[in-house]
Every structure is written in C-alpha cells, then in structure tokens.
Amino acid sequence: MAANVLFTGKTHNAGGRNGGTRSSDGFLDLKLSQPHPAAENLFGAAWSACYIGALELAAAQRKITFPTLPTVDTEIDLVRDGGAYFLQARLNVSVPGIEREVAQTLIDAAHAICPYSKATHGNINVETNLL
Template identity: 75%
Template sequence: MAEKLLFTGKTHNTGGRNGGTRSSDGQLDLRLTQPHPAAENLFGAAWSACFIGAIELAAVQRKIRLAAGPEVDAEIDLNVGDGSYFLRARLNVSLPDVDRELAQELIEAAHDICPYSKATRGNIDVAVNLV
C-alpha cells in the first residue's frame, strides 16, 4: 500500500526549555519557563490524545461501540542517571463501562496502533495501565 502523508506539525522554538514555542497555524503559542516541565507535558498531551484515537480505532476494527469515551492520564518522567538524561512514561487508561478483559485487549491494540507508542517502543520504559 502506498504511503500517504496526513499532516505535518510545524513549530518554531526559541530559547529551548526556557523560551517559547509556536505552531505555524497559530493553534499553539506557549512560553516555556523553568522549572516547569513544559516539554514533558506537551509530549504527554500529544501522546495521550493520539492513544485515545488509537483505542477508538481498535474498537471500530472489532465492531465494538464504546458507551463512554476513553480517558488517558499520561505521566512523562524526565530522569538523569550516569550523566545522561532519559524519559520514562506511564499511560493510565480508563475505559468506563467496558469489561476489563476487553478493555485490556483494546489498550494493547491501541499501543500497537498509536504512532507515539511506536516511536517510543524500545527507546524508553513505558507502562500502559488499565485503571
């Protein structure tokens, strides 16, 4: 199957983690100040939004109607060890009114579907928890 570009996010950052960032479409315009972990929060927000879409797609693929929308709390840890920085992540997923076994199946499928999950696989420690 041929590849198709769906979207390109474009941002401009000045000053790194102590500056500002703005998207080319004007939807995002943030001041990044220390010690606020804006980068980790932005990453968590983007990943959790994508993960919800992946859960919904996994449900559609299985012909399952979700009575309530999925919810994801993302926790992105910035760590340092041996002089090197690294990330750890937890995605705490709630699927109200879905049987636990089916909910677990959907979040495992979503973790295989979500581009953020694919990008981090094998690169950072990730825990996906059904809560």
Template identity: 55%
Template sequence: MTATALNTNTPAKTLFTGRTHTSAGRDGVGRSEDGFVDVKLTAPHPAAENLFGVAWSACYLGAIELAAAQHKVKLAGAPSADAEISLNKAGEAYFLSASFKVTLPGVDRATAEKIAETAHTICPYSKAVHGNIAVSTRVI
C-alpha cells in the same frame, strides 16, 4: 519529501503536518504555525514533557477507538487517558519514561486491557518510542 512506510517502499499519504518554531533562553517560546500552540518555556522546560504527554495521549485515544472497532467493541462513552511523562537521569544519561492510566467506559477490564494494548501497536507515538523508553499502561 515523500514519505514511505517504515521498512517498506510503500508510498504514504501525509494526513497532517504540524509546523512549530521554538526558541530557548530567558524568553523561550514554542509556537505552532497555525497559532493553536503558544507556550512560554521556562527552565528546565517541563512544558516539553507536558506537551509530549498531551500529544501522545491524544493520538493514543484515537488509536483506542480504532482498536475498539477492530475488537468489535462499542465504547459506551469517550475514552480518556492520564499520561505521565518523566524526565529521568542515571549517571550522566537523561531519558524519558511514561505511564498511562486509561478509562474505557462500559468495557470490562479484560477487554479494555486488550484494546489498550492493541492501541499501542496502532498509535504512531507509541510506535515511535517502542523499545526506546519504558511505558506502562493501566486500565482504571
């Protein structure tokens, strides 16, 4: 399958493909083909929210570094993010919400907030969920 940029006919270069196998039930597990991820899944599978939070925040931190460069800001240290991914239920509907607490060492709050906002427009995970789940981001 050849990837194209969303809503365009521009061919895309695949940079990485993660391959996993997941089984459910009493002996549920999730494993990546390369062995990096090997998780036992328990009901109701809180690992899903934790894994999504780690994956999303890792991607988001890379986007923060790109956004800082776009804003011509040199980060004084490595940025960090605390992610909370919540599984919610309203009536019979299940849905996710997310909250990020972001630290950008050595960057004033106003600039850090601009970088954090720009990063959500760069990060593929943020773009994938945009408009689908509530996301709050706070610079600390």
C-alpha cells in the same frame, strides 16, 4: 503503495526549555519557562490524544462501542541517571463500561496502533495501566 503524509506539524522554538515555541498555524504559542516541564506535558498531551484515537480505532475494528468515552492520564518522567537524561512514561487508561479483559485487549491493540507508542517502542520504558 506509497505512504501519504496526512499532516505535518510545524513548530519554531527559540531558547529551548527557557524560551518559547509557536506552531506555524498560530494555534500553539507557549512560553517554556523553567522549572515547569512544559515539554513533557506537551508530549503527554499529544500522546494521550493520539492514544484515545487508537483506542477508538481498535474498538471499531472489533465492532465494540464505548458506552462512555475512554480517558488517558499520561505521566512523562524526565529522568537523570549520572550524566544521562532520558524519558519514561505511564499511560493510565480508563475504559468505563467495558469488561476488564476486553478493555485490556483494546489497550494492547491501541498501543500497537498509536504512532506515538510506535515511536517510543524500544526507546523508552512505557507502562500501560488499565485503571
């Protein structure tokens, strides 16, 4: 079966980290000025939103209902080691009202479902922490 593209995000960036970026639909229109780490914040915001969707899917697959919606605080580090730059991340996940063992199972499943987690798997250091 062929894969179906569900959505294509289109952005235009001029000037890199010292410029600006705009989405083709106009929803996103940002100035990216140094030293503010807008790129890391955008990546963290997108990843955490996707991750919550993956948590919801993992819960639905197990017929679990969240009494309170989960939250994710994502931290994206831009790291320099010698002359090399790389990213590392922490996803700090809160799943209120769910037993800790069940919540950990959902977090692990969500990390396997989320496209952002899949994209970074094996490429950057990622910690998922149950709060």
